[in-house]
Amino acid sequence: MQELKERIKREGKNLGDGILKVDGFINHQVDPGLMDACGKEFARRFSQIGATKILTAEISGIAPAITTGFHLGLPVVYARKTKPITMPDQVFLTLTPSHTKGRTVELIISPEFLAVGERILIIDDFLASGATILGLVRLAQTAGASVVAIGALIEKNFEGGRDALAHLGVPVESLAVVSAMEGENILFADD
Amino acid sequence: MQELKERIKREGKNLGDGILKVDGFINHQVDPGLMDACGKEFARRFSQIGATKILTAEISGIAPAITTGFHLGLPVVYARKTKPITMPDQVFLTLTPSHTKGRTVELIISPEFLAVGERILIIDDFLASGATILGLVRLAQTAGASVVAIGALIEKNFEGGRDALAHLGVPVESLAVVSAMEGENILFADD
Numbered sequence: 001m002q003e004l005k006e007r008i009k010r011e012g013k014n015l016g017d018g019i020l021k022v023d024g025f026i027n028h029q030v031d032p033g034l035m036d037a038c039g040k041e042f043a044r045r046f047s048q049i050g051a052t053k054i055l056t057a058e059i060s061g062i063a064p065a066i067t068t069g070f071h072l073g074l075p076v077v078y079a080r081k082t083k084p085i086t087m088p089d090q091v092f093l094t095l096t097p098s099h100t101k102g103r104t105v106e107l108i109i110s111p112e113f114l115a116v117g118e119r120i121l122i123i124d125d126f127l128a129s130g131a132t133i134l135g136l137v138r139l140a141q142t143a144g145a146s147v148v149a150i151g152a153l154i155e156k157n158f159e160g161g162r163d164a165l166a167h168l169g170v171p172v173e174s175l176a177v178v179s180a181m182e183g184e185n186i187l188f189a190d191d
Numbered sequence: 192m193q194e195l196k197e198r199i200k201r202e203g204k205n206l207g208d209g210i211l212k213v214d215g216f217i218n219h220q221v222d223p224g225l226m227d228a229c230g231k232e233f234a235r236r237f238s239q240i241g242a243t244k245i246l247t248a249e250i251s252g253i254a255p256a257i258t259t260g261f262h263l264g265l266p267v268v269y270a271r272k273t274k275p276i277t278m279p280d281q282v283f284l285t286l287t288p289s290h291t292k293g294r295t296v297e298l299i300i301s302p303e304f305l306a307v308g309e310r311i312l313i314i315d316d317f318l319a320s321g322a323t324i325l326g327l328v329r330l331a332q333t334a335g336a337s338v339v340a341i342g343a344l345i346e347k348n349f350e351g352g353r354d355a356l357a358h359l360g361v362p363v364e365s366l367a368v369v370s371a372m373e374g375e376n377i378l379f380a381d382d
Contacts, residue, residue, distance in 0.1 A: 021277045028278070029268045029304040030253075032261035059269075062221075062253045070223035077220045078250075085293070086212045087219070102276070113220040 001041050001175040004153065005188055007034060014181040018099070018128070018159060026125055026153065027060035038175055039067025042123060042151045045173045046072065049149045051121035053077060055114075055136050057107055061124040064153055068123050077114060079107040079136060088112070092142050096135035099128060107135045109143070116144035127152035127174055130161030137168065154178060157189055192232050192366040195344065196379055198225060205372040209290070209319070209350060217316055217344065218251035229366055230258025233314060233342045236364045237263065240340045242312035244268060246305075246327050248298055255344055256314040265312070268305060270298040270327060279303070283333050287326035290319060298326045300334070307335035318343035318365055321352030328359065345369060348380055 013021040025031040042064070054076045056065035062078050069076040083091060083106075092109045120140045122133055127150075137147050148170055155161065155174030165172055177189035204212040216222040233255070245267045247256035253269050260267040274282060274297075283300045311331045313324055318341075328338050339361055346352065346365030356363055368380035 015277060019277060023275070023277050023301065024304065028271065028275075028301060029266055030257060030260070031266055032257045033264070035257060036261055058250045059253070059271075062250070063257050066221060066223045066226060066254050066257060069221070070227055073224065075220055075222055080219065080250075082292075084214070084219075086206060086210060086214050101273075110214065110219060113215065 001038065003034065003037055004176045007031075008154065008176055008178070008186055012186050014184065014186060018156065018181070020154065020156065020178065020181060020186065022154070026063070030063050032063075035063045035067045036070075038064050038153055039069075040071050041175060042068040042173070043071030046121055046149050046151065046171075049121065049171065050119055051148055052119045053114075053121070053145075054123055055079070055109075055120045055140060056123050057081075057132050057136060060126075064125060065123040068121075068151070072121075074121070077109060079109050079139060081105050081107065083108050092139045094135045094138045094142075096131050098132070107132075107139060109139050111143065114140065114143040114145055118143070118145040119148045120145050122147060122150045123152075125153045127155040127161040127172070128159040130164035133161070134164060149173070151175075192229065194225065194228055195367045198222075199345065199367055199369070199377060203377050205375065205377060209347065209372070211345065211347065211369065211372060211377065213345070217254070221254050223254075226254045226258045227261075229255050229344055230260075230262050232366060233259040233364070234262035237312055237340050237342065237362075240312065240362065241310055242339055243310045244305075244312070244336075245314055246270070246300075246311050246331060247314050248272075248323050248327060251317075252315040255316060259312075259314050259342070263312075268300060270300050270330060272296050272298065274299050283330045285326045285329045285333075287322050289323070298323070298330060300330050302334065305331065305334035305336055309334070309336040310339045311336050313338060313341045314343075316344050318346040318352040318356075318363070319350040321355035324352070325355060340364070342366075
């Protein structure tokens with residue numbers, strides 16, 4: 001998606017160790033117009049998959065999941081990383097390593113909002129190692145739901161995430177595929 | 192706002208101790224269409240205040256802030272509760288008590304995204320004691336920005352938040368004002 005790629009080229013920063021800083025428009029400061037455009041593009045790509053719900057992980061998956069849900073007319077559930085007091089005692093919980101946090105985090109969903117037979121579209125900001133998305137897949141499967149497609153704003157295709165998701169046999173769409181980060185240059189797979 | 196009030200009446204649950212459970216459409220599962228309608232309503236109410244940026248707190252403020260930002264054409268910054276590695280070492284940080292978490296939480300903003308002279312519209316999901324919003328006000332003021340208006344999806348008008356914000360002398364708008372929660376009944380100020 002050209003608009004997202006241009007924004008990453010202009011404002012993204014390679015912090016080293018595989019970390020791409022995009023907190024000026026995605027995950028601290030957010031550009032709602034850009035997020036709406038990304039949601040519209042996900043909705044176009046996933047219009048035929050018959051999803052019944054969108055699943056993401058707090059925090060930075062929320063913005064693109066909401067705009068995608070708006071354009072597809074679907075509810076969004078975001079997995080929590082700490083259990084709020086409004087959640088029942090029995091929950092779906094899985095552990096997943098977080099590269100940017102340097103530790104394992106919990107992903108928690110209330111059984112109230114994930115049911116047997118639902119067809120889940122997973123949306124997140126990054127597809128890197130795939131660990132967070134695989135955590136969401138485990139939660140969906142534990143609930144008896146099936147994952148029908150996966151979308152990420154930005155894929156870093158040198159971290160193995162696409163291969164890690166291949167066994168699911170579902171469409172995986174990324175709006176910008178970063179193939180390398182060398183010094184100040186961020187290179188895209190299709191440039 | 193009628194649509195939001197009806198949804199709270201239908202699906203909101205009084206958990207006792209002042210806790211209103213709305214995690215089926217606001218803060219775990221999210222209804223993107225409802226959030227868009229709320230954002231449109233905030234944009235209508237705040238169209239004349241000359242805001243340059245929207246400020247909210249992760250996590251549950253993000254959805255209404257994004258939709259409001261979309262309809263006003265403004266960037267959104269959400270204060271983080273843990274400092275990500277993409278953030279510089281020098282940050283704006285304040286502490287605020289969290290009723291639903293039962294402890295003090297940090298609110299952190301990168302100086303990259305909050306500048307002297309900005310005119311800040313604060314959007315959050317709840318106005319209860321006002322503690323979180325006052326934390327956001329302190330961050331804005333520390334940065335040399337000024338808060339020009341405050342919007343909350345749901346105000347609980349028996350917890351003192353509006354009085355706590357009165358000294359700011361700015362418009363405070365809530366889309367649904369809950370005046371009491373008695374057993375299974377959730378009562379609204381304007382019913």
